Structures are given as C-alpha cells and as structure tokens.
Amino acid sequence: MCNKDIITLAIVDDHPMILEGLKSLFQGYSKYQIFLFTRGEAILDFINENRVDVVLLDIILNDGNGLDFCKSIKQKSKDTVVLGISNQEERSIIFRFLENGGNGYILKNADSKEIVDCVERAIVGELALSKKVQEIMLTQLSHSLELPRLTKREKQVLQAVSNGHTSAEIADMLFISVITVETHRRNLLQKFKAKNMFELVKIATENKLI
Template sequence: MWNVMYDKNNIKLAIVDDHPMILEGLKSLLEKDTKLHVFSFTKGATVIDFIQENKIDVVLLDIVLSDGNGLDFCKIIKQKAPQSVVIALSNQAERSIIFRFLENGGNGYILKNADSQEIIEGIEKALIGDLALSKEVQEIMLRTSVTDFELPRLTKREKQILQAITKGNTSAEIAEQLFISVITVETHRRNLLQKFKAKNMMELVKIATENQLI
C-alpha cells in the first residue's frame, strides 16, 4: 500500500551509482516490475542539482561514488528535499556505515545482493514511512562485536591532517601546508590514533579508508 501522499502511478525514482551496468540493470528491472519513472545518475552532485529543479520521490544511493560518498550526499539531499525518500543501495556492509547513513536522514539501507523483490518491497516500505532494511542489513544491525565501535567525530583540522597523512606527508610537510607548528601536528596525530583506537598510522589510514572518511 503506497502512502496517500504519493500517486502510485507517478512515482519518480533516481538511481545514483557510478557503474553503468548496475545502473542499466536496476533501471530496466524497476521499470519492468513497477510503474516507477526511473532516472539514473553516475554522480552524487548531479542528482543534487536535479532534485533542486525536479521533484523526486525516491533516491537509491550508492555509498561509494566517484565524486564523494553517499553518507554526505544523503545528508545534503535530505536538507534540500526533505520529502524525498533516500535509500542506500550498496555493497558496504559495515555496521558503522549503516548507522551513519540512517543518522544522516536515510530512510533505509539495502545491500546489492538483495533480490529484486526485496528492493521493490523496500521502496514500498519507505514510501509508507517505514524503515527499509534488507534482511541481511537487519542481521548486521542486531549483531554486536567487541571489535565494533562507533566512528569518532573529527574536527575540520583533524580531517585535514588525516587526509595529509594518507598522502604520506610528514609532520613537517603538514605543518607547512596548514601553517601550524610540527608539535601541533604531532599532537593531532596522537589524538587521531586514540580516537580510532589504532596502533599505528598504517592502521589509522586503513580504518579511515574502509569507512569512507577520506
């Protein structure tokens, strides 16, 4: 049952994925099995421009995109078009990423290994105001682990230093780039290690990369 605020014969849906084959496959699947009007985009910035000029009811959003990440794009879409339903459709199965997407206003999270029926049912659930979670995502969210931890919040300066670290810059180089002292850079390095519970810089970069923070 579709939400009364939506005309079930005129639902406009946008798919955002930077893999053309996945885009075409999803588009043909959804247009064949539903009465959705489907638009496809390879970049997050493009769909944001589009929704400012056109009403979109549902956005299926990948997390990893060539021009950014779906966590940030989800937040921007919900700010610019609060009425739009935003559902992640991704291979990213990390519990922390799922929670961050939902915290950013996401209406659901579906893994790409879900079958077509599960995707369509997820869209229908989100349109009536329910949270659209594929079965595997529900299991991941209920799972607890001693190694699982919530990603720390980073300041703007910490993000700048983390990005510089991933590029292999030394503390002296980072200090010169950001117009701060080497001691300040070293202090931020220690704080980042503590925040991420990382043993060394290699582990810090690995955690940050896996969680799309850089």
Template sequence: MSPHSRPIVIAIVEDHPIVIEGLRKILSRDLPVQEIVEHHTGAGFLRYLASNKQTLDVVLLDITLPDANGVELCAEIKRLSPGTVVLGFSNHSDRSLVLQLLSQGASGYLLKNATAAEIIQCITEALQGQISFSDQIKQIIAKPSANQLKPIPPLTKREKQVLRMIADEKTSTEISEELMVSPFTIETHRRNLMQKFGAKNVVGLIKIATELRLL
C-alpha cells in the same frame, strides 16, 4: 497514500552502468514508475535536485561515488528535498556506516546483492514511512558489534570536546588554538582517549566512538 496508488519518480545515483541497467528493468517491471532519473556523480545529482521542480519520490544512493561521501550526500539530499526517500545502495555492509546514513535521514539500506523482491519490498516499505533493510542488513543491524558491547568509558567534558573536534578532522594545533591550551595538552588528551577506547589510531577511535553513539 499507498505507494502503488500513483506513479512514482525514482532517481538512481550510481556510477556503474550495468547496475543501473539492472535496476531500471526491476523497477520498471515491478513498480508504477513514472520516470527513472539517472546520475553518475553526487555533484551532478545535487545540481539536478536543486533545479528540478517535480516531486522526486525515491533515491537509490550508491554511498561510494567517486566524487562524494555518501553520508554527507544523503544529508544534502534531505536538506534540498526533505520529502524524498533515500535508500543507501552499496556493497559495504559495515554496521556503523549503515547507522551513520540513517542518522542523516536515510530511510533504509540495501546491499547490491539483494534480490529483486527485496529491492521492491524496501522501496515499498520506505514509501510507507518505514525504515527498511535488505535481509542481510537486517541481520547485521540486529547483531551488536563487539564495540557496542563494551562499556562506554567515562569522559571528561574537555575530552568530549576534543573527541568531537578530532572527528571534525582538526589538527592538534587547530584544537589547541580554539580551546586556548597548548598543543602538548591536546596530544595528552588524544593519548588518553585512545587508551580509554582501546583504539590503535584515530580512525579506530572515531569508529568506536561512532558505534557507541558518542558522535
């Protein structure tokens, strides 16, 4: 069914009123909008989604809300309403962040400097089942990062386990207890992982591993 063949319900989850006002004008003018729902926090929107019985077609999701991680929020939205199209809407153009959001079920990603035509095109394409990006994000996605051009370092089975647990924010003590080895052994694995990936700290380690699709 074409997205223009019936009125659609769109949610804007964004904490800046002026951004919402601009989006409302664009969406109301250029799409067959039945209703535009507005929420300023992730928690408030999830409560709405859990109790709302009407079909929600599209969510424009700011991924840097004051109370929620956008990637985790996207996953929860798709869990509560699998048929709803989620489009990331942000000032952040980090390639790994875009890929993380897509991995949680998002149908696309727009930068807040996108034109009105780009916004409408992305929504239309997403409603047709496509993955859609604003023009600047298309360029970022098409160009691999320096990390992605690196060869994937060989990891032992235990190093893969430790890497996943580090990504889950577990401490060396917690990891050692779960794997029933000494904390010293886990610290050795941490150092080896940093060296293999060429990372300076844990944040860098997780970023590189994510870009290499190891997490």
C-alpha cells in the same frame, strides 16, 4: 507519497551495469518514472529543479561520499525517501547513513524482490532494511574491536597509505580519482573508528591487516 500515480525514482551509481540492472528491474512496474545518475552532484542539481520521491544511492561514488550526499539530499528535500544501496556492510557506515536522514539500506546482493519490497516499504514510511542489513544491525558488538570487512579497493588504499603514499600518488597507482581515494580514506577511518590515518595504520598493523 503513496497516493501518487507516478513515483519519481532516481538511481545514483557510478557503475553502468548496476544502473541498467536497477533500471530494468523497476521498469517492470509502470508506476515508476526512472532517472539515472552517475554522480552525487548531479542528483543534487536535479532535485533543485524537480520533485524526486525516492533516491537509491550508492555509498561510494566517483565525486564523493554517499553518506554526505544523503544528508545534502535531505536538506534540500526532506520528503524525498533516500535508500542506501551498497556493498558496504559495516554497521558504523549503515548507522551513519541512517543518522544522516536515510530511510533504509539495501545490500547489492539482495534479490530483486527484496530490493523492490524495501522501496515499497520506505515509500509508506517504514524503515526499510534488507534482510542481511537487519542481521548486521542486530549483531551485538563485542567489547573488543570489531575488525571491519574491507573491500579489495579499501585494502589497496590502506596498504598504500601505510607505505606513505599521498592521495594523489594512490590515485595514479590505482587509476582512480583523488576524490575516490579520499572517500575510501574517510570510510576506512569510519570503519576502524580511528581519529586519523596514523591511528588507522597502527590498528591495522596490530591486527595484521597489512
């Protein structure tokens, strides 16, 4: 792949500012041909008809979970390099992304040079982790439960779940789609290593997170 003159780069994120920022960053390098997508299903459809060398993939998308989309992309095109780019810092999520075939993981607070460097490393076959992700991965898990960091939205969803609201009700309350709520619920289960929502709420309550 590294011998090609042009590298096809697909960026998948449902935040226009993130898309435009990453597009502007990589437009500074003439070898990248850039395509932007706001939905995971759209990149899957695109890959059916086009060669894609690199995908920068957000983890939480309006139409589903980036962890699952990573796996689907790899099933369709095993040679496509897939890098997670996200605010999600949990080791369990990073591990699962890599287990699903991801070639690396970048936190969105990484600087421009680090993002480009990670893409360049992944293209030549290296596992590309941003510096902060490397630190997270090297952190030894304690024997006690490692309480996850939650985003503001995840806290809102967790609180709503603990109050007995359904996904549809939570979607209406937070002005987001039911699919997005379900994605947050799956990520919360993954973060807390809980088997179901009852166990999740129990763990969160015991640790005074709600």
